[in-house]
Amino acid sequence: xxxxxxxxxxxxxxxCTLNKVVKHHGVNFLDIKQEKLTLxxxxxxxxxxxxxxxxxxxTFDNDVWIYIERKMSKTSILKMGKKTMLTNNxxxxxxxxxxxxVKKDFFDIKDMNTLKFSEKNTQIKYxxxxxxxxxxxxxxxxxxxxxxxxxKF
Numbered sequence: 184x185x186x187x188x189x190x191x192x193x194x195x196x197x198x199c200t201l202n203k204v205v206k207h208h209g210v211n212f213l214d215i216k217q218e219k220l221t222l223x224x225x226x227x228x229x230x231x232x233x234x235x236x237x238x239x240x241x242t243f244d245n246d247v248w249i250y251i252e253r254k255m256s257k258t259s260i261l262k263m264g265k266k267t268m269l270t271n272n273x274x275x276x277x278x279x280x281x282x283x284x285v286k287k288d289f290f291d292i293k294d295m296n297t298l299k300f301s302e303k304n305t306q307i308k309y310x311x312x313x314x315x316x317x318x319x320x321x322x323x324x325x326x327x328x329x330x331x332x333x334x335k336f
Contacts, residue, residue, distance in 0.1 A: 203256045213252035213272045217289050225284040250274040
């Protein structure tokens with residue numbers, strides 16, 4: 184009986200891993216790769232070769248390409264497995280009409296802003312006899328009695 188019990192415990196322990204599972208989204212090692220790009224000498228082919236296609240493209244006066252890297256992992260059992268953000272990198276590249284890199288902005292997890300939402304509630308500014316209420320109630324009467332033939336009490 185002890186052999187079976189030890190065998191079951193051994194199977195359970197061997198299936199548990201001590202390594203964290205990291206979910207990755209975007210370009211790997213964006214912080215290292217972006218350092219290889221130089222202003223006024225890197226072109227669109229160099230960028231695509233190094234980083235791949237952008238996560239987002241926009242065209243204004245110049246092309247703006249946005250690359251994203253995000254790594255998330257779960258915390259320990261004591262914190263109930265909440266997700267934590269390991270890296271959150273964003274690279275914004277501006278490319279001119281000739282295809283050369285004009286501007287490069289890199290943001291990491293330290294540059295993130297924490298947003299605080301207001302706890303205030305909006306007050307209701309209408310009454311039962313407002314214009315909207317009167318309009319909708321008249322529409323309701325017209326829908327219910329289009330020829331106005333119902334008897335009124």
